Amino acid sequence: MLMKAETKPAVIEASGLxxxxxxxxxxxHALSDINLSVEKGEFVSLIGPSGxxxxxxxRVIADLEKPTGGSISVNGMSPEEARLSRAxxxxxxxxxxxxxxxxxxxVALPLEIMGLSNAExxxxxxxxxxxxxxxxxxxxxxxxxxxxxxxxASIARALAVEPDxxxxxxxxxxxxEIVRDHLNEQLLKLWVETRKTVVFxxxxxxxxxxxxxxxxVMSPRPGRIHDVIxxxxxxxxxxxxxxxxxxxxxxxxxxxxxxxxxxxxx
Amino acid sequence: xxxxxxxxxxxxxxxxxxxxxxxGCVVLLNAQFEWDQAERIGKETSWSQVIPATMKQERxxxxxxxxxxxxxxxxxxxKKISSKRSxxxxxxxxxxxxxxxxxxxxxxxxxxxxxxxxxxxxDKSMMPWIITSQTIPILAIAPMIIVVLNSVGVTGLFxxxxxxxxxxxxxxxxxxxxxxRSPEAMHLDLxxxxxxSSAETLWxxxxxxxxxxxxxxxxxxxxxxxxxxxxGELPTGAVAGLGARLLAGSYYGQTVQIWSALVVAAIVAGLxxxxxxxxxxxxxxxxxxxxxxx
Numbered sequence: 001m002l003m004k005a006e007t008k009p010a011v012i013e014a015s016g017l018x019x020x021x022x023x024x025x026x027x028x029h030a031l032s033d034i035n036l037s038v039e040k041g042e043f044v045s046l047i048g049p050s051g052x053x054x055x056x057x058x059r060v061i062a063d064l065e066k067p068t069g070g071s072i073s074v075n076g077m078s079p080e081e082a083r084l085s086r087a088x089x090x091x092x093x094x095x096x097x098x099x100x101x102x103x104x105x106x107v108a109l110p111l112e113i114m115g116l117s118n119a120e121x122x123x124x125x126x127x128x129x130x131x132x133x134x135x136x137x138x139x140x141x142x143x144x145x146x147x148x149x150x151x152x153a154s155i156a157r158a159l160a161v162e163p164d165x166x167x168x169x170x171x172x173x174x175x176x177e178i179v180r181d182h183l184n185e186q187l188l189k190l191w192v193e194t195r196k197t198v199v200f201x202x203x204x205x206x207x208x209x210x211x212x213x214x215x216x217v218m219s220p221r222p223g224r225i226h227d228v229i230x231x232x233x234x235x236x237x238x239x240x241x242x243x244x245x246x247x248x249x250x251x252x253x254x255x256x257x258x259x260x261x262x263x264x265x266x
Numbered sequence: 267x268x269x270x271x272x273x274x275x276x277x278x279x280x281x282x283x284x285x286x287x288x289x290g291c292v293v294l295l296n297a298q299f300e301w302d303q304a305e306r307i308g309k310e311t312s313w314s315q316v317i318p319a320t321m322k323q324e325r326x327x328x329x330x331x332x333x334x335x336x337x338x339x340x341x342x343x344x345k346k347i348s349s350k351r352s353x354x355x356x357x358x359x360x361x362x363x364x365x366x367x368x369x370x371x372x373x374x375x376x377x378x379x380x381x382x383x384x385x386x387x388x389d390k391s392m393m394p395w396i397i398t399s400q401t402i403p404i405l406a407i408a409p410m411i412i413v414v415l416n417s418v419g420v421t422g423l424f425x426x427x428x429x430x431x432x433x434x435x436x437x438x439x440x441x442x443x444x445x446x447r448s449p450e451a452m453h454l455d456l457x458x459x460x461x462x463s464s465a466e467t468l469w470x471x472x473x474x475x476x477x478x479x480x481x482x483x484x485x486x487x488x489x490x491x492x493x494x495x496x497x498g499e500l501p502t503g504a505v506a507g508l509g510a511r512l513l514a515g516s517y518y519g520q521t522v523q524i525w526s527a528l529v530v531a532a533i534v535a536g537l538x539x540x541x542x543x544x545x546x547x548x549x550x551x552x553x554x555x556x557x558x559x560x
Contacts, residue, residue, distance in 0.1 A: 062459060063458075064455055064458060064459070083458070083459065083461060084461050085461075086459075086460065086461055088459070089459075090455075090456070090459040092452050092455070092456070093452075094452060096452045096453055096456055098453065098470075098471065098474065099553075099554060099555075100474045100475075100477075100553035100554055100555075101554075102554065109460070109470065110460045112470070113457075113460045113461075113462045113466055113470070114460075141554035142554075143554070161460070
C-alpha cells in the first residue's frame with residue numbers, strides 16, 4: 001500500500017471497537033476489535049454478508065448504537081457530540097420520507113429543526129433537489145414518486161444539512177439494477193463535486209469497487225474487519241470501467257476476502 | 267354517482283329487512299292487548315281485525331315504525347324549534363353537551379396519551395386507572411357527578427359534558443397511545459440524527475403519524491359522548507334533552523315518545539360519526555394520503 005505524502009486528518013478513528021448485544025438467550029457479538037481510520041474526503045465502503053456488523057458499525061459512527069468496548073472518535077469528538085453538532089447526514093436503507101410531507105417539506109425537515117430562516121430553507125431545498133435531479137417534484141407526495149426518486153429525495157434531505165460526512169446504509173439495496181447503476185453514477189458525480197467524506201454500506205461488490213477509494217471487507221460471527229483494500233480508479237469512472245482489468249482485479253480481491261471470511265457452516 | 271348508488275342498495279336492503287322484522291314484532295308484542303280487550307267486552311275477534319289494530323294503539327308495547335315516524339314528524343317539522351315539545355330543541359341541547367364533552371374528552375385523551383408515551387412512570391401508573399375507569403357502570407356514576415357538581419353550584423350543560431368526557435376520553439387515549447407509538451424505528455432514528463428534541467419529534471413525527479388513529483378513535487368517542495350526554499340528562503329530573511324525553515316518556519308510558527327520541531338519538535349519532543368521518547377525509551387529503559387508502 002502506498003503511503004500518502006501529506007497526512008490528511010482522520011475524520012473517523014476507531015480502535016479496538018467492540019459491541020455485544022445482550023439478547024434473551026445468548027449475547028451476540030456484533031462487532032469485535034474493529035480498527036478503522038477514515039480520512040477526510042474518502043469514500044469508504046463497508047462490504048460483507050448479512051450479519052457481519054457493517055450496518056451496526058455505521059450506526060455506531062452515527063451514535064445510533066453505543067459500543068460496549070474500545071474507542072471511536074468522529075471529527076475528533078465522541079460520536080454523540082458529533083451527532084449533537086449534526087456532523088453527518090444519514091441515508092437509510094429505505095427512503096424514510098414522511099408520507100404526510102411533500103418532497104420539499106421532507107427535505108426541509110432537518111432545516112426546520114435546525115431553526116434556519118424560511119429563505120435559507122427554500123434556498124437549500126431547491127439547490128439540493130436540483131443536485132439530485134428532482135427539480136419540479138417539490139409539491140409531490142412521496143408515494144407519487146418511484147423508489148429511485150424517493151431515495152434521491154432522501155439523499156437531498158441528508159445533503160441539505162450540509163454535513164461534512166455522509167453515512168449511507170445500503171441506500172440502493174432495494175432498487176433494481178438499472179436504477180442502481182444510474183444512482184451510482186450520480187452519487188459518484190456528487191462526491192467528486194463536493195468531496196464529502198462518505199461511509200457507504202453495501203453488499204454489492206461492483207457497487208463498492210465502482211464508488212470507493214477504500215473498501216473494508218467484513219466477515220460475520222463475530223463481526224470483524226477481514227481486509228482493507230485501497231481502490232483508486234480516479235475521478236473519471238464511466239460505468240464501463242467495470243469491465244476494465246484493474247476494476248476486475250480489485251473486485252476479485254474483494255470476492256476472495258468475502259469468501260475467506262465467510263463461514264459456510266450455517 | 268355510481269358510488270352513492272352502490273352504497274344505497276345495501277343500505278336500503280338492510281333498512282327494509284329491519285322494517286319487516288319490526289312490523290313482525292309489533293304484531294307479536296301488541297296482539298295480546300287486543301285479544302284481552304276483546305275478551306273483556308266479550309267480543310269475538312280474529313287475526314284480520316287484530317293485526318291492523320296492533321299498529322295504531324295509543325300506548326303500544328312496541329310502536330310501529332309509521333307511528334314513530336309520524337311522532338317524529340309532528341315534533342320536528344310541525345313544532346317551532348323553541349317549543350318544549352320540539353325534538354329538535356331537545357336534540358340540540360343534547361348535542362351541545364355531547365360536543366362540549368367530546369372536545370374535552372378528546373383533549374384529555376390526547377394529553378394522557380402524550381404523557382403516557384413520554385413517561386415510563388405515567389405509562390405504568392395511568393393505564394390501569396384508565397382501564398378501571400371504564401369498568402364502572404356509567405349509570406352508577408352519572409348521578410353522583412351531577413349531584414356533586416350541582417352542590418358546588420355547577421349546573422346546566424357542564425355536568426352532562428363531564429359525563430360525556432368521562433366516556434369519550436378513553437377511546438382517544440388508547441388510540442392515541444397506539445398512534446403516537448406508530449412511527450417506525452427508521453423515522454425515529456432520522457429525528458435522532460437531526461438532534462431533534464422530544465417536543466420536535468412529537469410535533470413533526472408522532473402527532474402527524476397518529477392522525478389516522480385519532481380519527482378512528484374520535485368516531486367511537488363522539489358516539490360514546492352522545493350516550494354520556496343522554497345518561498347525564500336522566501338524573502336531572504328530565505328537564506330538557508333527548509334523555510329527558512326518554513325519561514318523561516317512560517314516566518307516562520308514552521312508548522311512541524320514547525321510541526321517537528331513541529330514533530332521533532340514533533340519527534344524531536349517525537350524523538355526528540359521519541361528520542367526524544368527513545373531517546377525517548379532508549385532513550387525510552391534505553396530508554397526501556392516497557384516496558383508496560383513506
